[in-house]
Structures are given as C-alpha cells and as structure tokens.
Amino acid sequence: MVRNILDVVDLSVEEINDLIKLACDIINDPKAYSEKCRGKKLATLFFEPSTRTRLSFEAAMYELGGNVLGFSEAQSSSASKGESVADTARVVSCYADIIAMRHPKEGAPRVAADNASIPVINAGDGGHNHPTQTLTDLLTIYREKGRLNDFTIGFCGDLKFGRTVHSLINALSRYTGIKIVLISPEELKLPSYVKKDVLMAKGIPYVQTTDLESVMPELDILYMTRVQKERFFNEEDYLRLKDSYILNMKKLENAKKDLCILHPLPRVNEISKEIDNDPRACYFKQVLNGKYIRMALMLTLLEEAAR
Amino acid sequence: MKIDSIQNGIVIDHISAGRAMDLYELLGLKNVDCSVAMLMNVTSSKMGKKDIIKLDADIPVDLDAIGYVDPGATVNYIKNGVLDHKQSIRMPKMLKNVIKCKNPRCITTVEQELDQVFKLTDEEHKVYRCLYCETQAENK
Numbered sequence: 001m002v003r004n005i006l007d008v009v010d011l012s013v014e015e016i017n018d019l020i021k022l023a024c025d026i027i028n029d030p031k032a033y034s035e036k037c038r039g040k041k042l043a044t045l046f047f048e049p050s051t052r053t054r055l056s057f058e059a060a061m062y063e064l065g066g067n068v069l070g071f072s073e074a075q076s077s078s079a080s081k082g083e084s085v086a087d088t089a090r091v092v093s094c095y096a097d098i099i100a101m102r103h104p105k106e107g108a109p110r111v112a113a114d115n116a117s118i119p120v121i122n123a124g125d126g127g128h129n130h131p132t133q134t135l136t137d138l139l140t141i142y143r144e145k146g147r148l149n150d151f152t153i154g155f156c157g158d159l160k161f162g163r164t165v166h167s168l169i170n171a172l173s174r175y176t177g178i179k180i181v182l183i184s185p186e187e188l189k190l191p192s193y194v195k196k197d198v199l200m201a202k203g204i205p206y207v208q209t210t211d212l213e214s215v216m217p218e219l220d221i222l223y224m225t226r227v228q229k230e231r232f233f234n235e236e237d238y239l240r241l242k243d244s245y246i247l248n249m250k251k252l253e254n255a256k257k258d259l260c261i262l263h264p265l266p267r268v269n270e271i272s273k274e275i276d277n278d279p280r281a282c283y284f285k286q287v288l289n290g291k292y293i294r295m296a297l298m299l300t301l302l303e304e305a306a307r
Numbered sequence: 308m309k310i311d312s313i314q315n316g317i318v319i320d321h322i323s324a325g326r327a328m329d330l331y332e333l334l335g336l337k338n339v340d341c342s343v344a345m346l347m348n349v350t351s352s353k354m355g356k357k358d359i360i361k362l363d364a365d366i367p368v369d370l371d372a373i374g375y376v377d378p379g380a381t382v383n384y385i386k387n388g389v390l391d392h393k394q395s396i397r398m399p400k401m402l403k404n405v406i407k408c409k410n411p412r413c414i415t416t417v418e419q420e421l422d423q424v425f426k427l428t429d430e431e432h433k434v435y436r437c438l439y440c441e442t443q444a445e446n447k
Contacts, residue, residue: 084418105414107439111421126412128440193443 004113008131022296037066043096044070060294089116136290150177157225180206248272327358371399410442
C-alpha cells in the first residue's frame, strides 16, 4: 500500500512512537540497517533550495544502502519548461521508489501525492507543513528527555510564520502533561487559529509573553526560531523584527541545568555562538537526529509499499 | 410585487434574506441564456424575510454551491407549471470549483489546471479549508 506523509498528523501517536523506536534502533546499531534499502532509489525533488533537508534525506538513503537521484532547484528541473507538479510526479514514479519533495508553493506535495504511484514525503511546502522537521524535533526531545510528555516547552521568536512551531505544537498536543509558553513580539504572535483549533480545543495550558527571561526558569525545553525573511512580503517589517530575541549566556542565567535548547536551523543570530558549546545546546544533535528519523520514515514507507 | 410563475424551470426558495446576490454570482447566473428573476426580502411565514431566485429553464445548477451559501435553501423543479420535485440542500463536505483559494502561496495560484477543492473541516462554524494549503475560505 502506498502511503504519503504530507503532514505530521498523517501519523498516529502510535506510528510516531514506532518511528522514534525504529530511529533509536538505527542509532544503536546502524550496521544492521545499512543494506535495508539496497536497490531502492530516493528522488529528491527540490523546487527550492534547502541544502540541509536535501542532504539529510540523501544521507539517510545512502546509509540505508539505497541510491539517490533528483534536482536541487526548479531551474534544473522540467518545471522551468512549464511542466506541472502532477506530471513531474508521474514521470518520477517511473524512475524511483520514493519521493522527498520541497516546493515553495503550499500544497504542492499533495498534488504530487495524488498523481505519483510511489510514496511522497513532504520535505517542506512554503509556510505550510514540514513533517520530517517535526519528527526530528520529537526524536530529539525523546532522546534528551527520555519522554514525550510532562514538560514545559517555550517557543521563542517568529511564532506567526514559523511552520515548525505550529506543527510541533500540533504534534505535542496529542501527548499528556505538556505546558506551552509562547514568547514573541506582538507582531509575530502565534496565530489565533492555532490557539483556538489546537491549544484551546485540546485544553493545553499555555501562556503568552514578550519577555523571554521572566519565563526562562520554568522551561524544560526552549525552541528558538529564526525570523524568516522569505515569509515577509514587506522588507521593512522583516528588518524591524529580525533581532527581536537573541539568546545569549546572560539570558540563560536562570535557566534549568537540564534545559534543552532546540532550533530548526539555519540560525542567523538568534542564538549567540557562545552557547554552542553549552551542554544545553541540542540544535546540532537535532540535525543528526533528522537523518535518523528520515531513515526510519523512508524504511517504514518502503516496507509498507512493498506489502 | 408580483412575478409571473414559471412553466418549466427552477425556483430556489427559502434563501436567507440578503444571500441571493451571493448565489447569483457563485452559480454564474449572469452567463445563462434563460430569464432570471431575483426576489429579495420577500415576506415569509417561516423565515420572516427570505430571498427567491427563479430560473425560466431547467438548467443544471450546482447544488454544492447553494449548500455552501445557504444550506437552508430548497430547490424546486417546475414542469408544465406545477412542482415536479423538490431537492433539499445540505452543507457539502467538499466543494469543487465553487470558490477560489485566496492564499497567494497556494499551489493552485500557479497551476491553473488544478481543481479548486475545499473541505468542510468544522460544520458547526461552517469552516471550509483549501485541500492543498488548508487556508480557510472566507465565509459567504
């Protein structure tokens, strides 16, 4: 059965837990998985550049023993000749076994999934969804905290356009004992529909503040985000807000000793480099976890497709 | 005010007062060949005030579009001057090519051949979201 992952909520909590368990197994014994995808091909269809996500998918497939083909920007694909996403998906289905697709337009991976005959993984569609980032975040939290429940997590920075924030909040809302602290300037607050449809609908306790330092002692996890230039229509707004929150050692003075600092990367200046060597900085471990969870996801989808 | 009854055609009745213009636009009635009569703010024993649209021919009408604008409306098919049958209307679970996604970042803005599909995600509050980008449609 061909299955697509377009949104993290396409996966049940049990399926996410199974993926995390599989990723941990891969981490513990990578050799046992090094031939699992021998003869399989991943197509990375990146209609906009995203070096990290693409390399993560490609490294994941190579470590499973498979191969990779694809393109890294629309200009080097048939899209530049006007080919539709639907046709590209049909054509690539003849060459590959699984697709990882990034596209600047929201919903493009759904169009691909509707037309492909092989599994499609959304590797990010505009400001909409990026499920493998959320799975990466969940795996990192699990590995750092040993659980996916009973903690207080602060989201800081751009909570309005930050799709990773919306998606992680949505995913965590299915676990118990989660408290959420939303830290952002007024202009970049979490959209009211996320508060209404997720936090309020599921009774998740949350507070909103503009002051990071005042809430720092409460946090078990701090999820920092970048104010993304590409999400703004107006450059003036971007320039005004881009330096809203910069995390440095002084701001961490009152933080818990076992705080876990996450960031989906790339970082610009919102986390001072002096923090990189602090044991609480987990954002580079997150990158590594991203490869393992993508290995687990591709392996699972390919096994399901073969059944 | 009196509008002559029709011999063969369609009467869309029990439209909430003030909504007939929305339906007129969504059903594309400005492009049809037959006569179209719109009655607005008609006194109704059941509704207080209502709108009615009469079409002087049995042309295909998009029942989903009617259900989207006003699920309380009824569609009456008239043959030889008498009521032939009545069609009750429901809020459709999916809307296809009735409304357009307004999100400039949606894939439907660049791939024009794609159907414009909206899914009913909250019946109580009548929330429709684009199937592709999940942007909420503005309520009609």
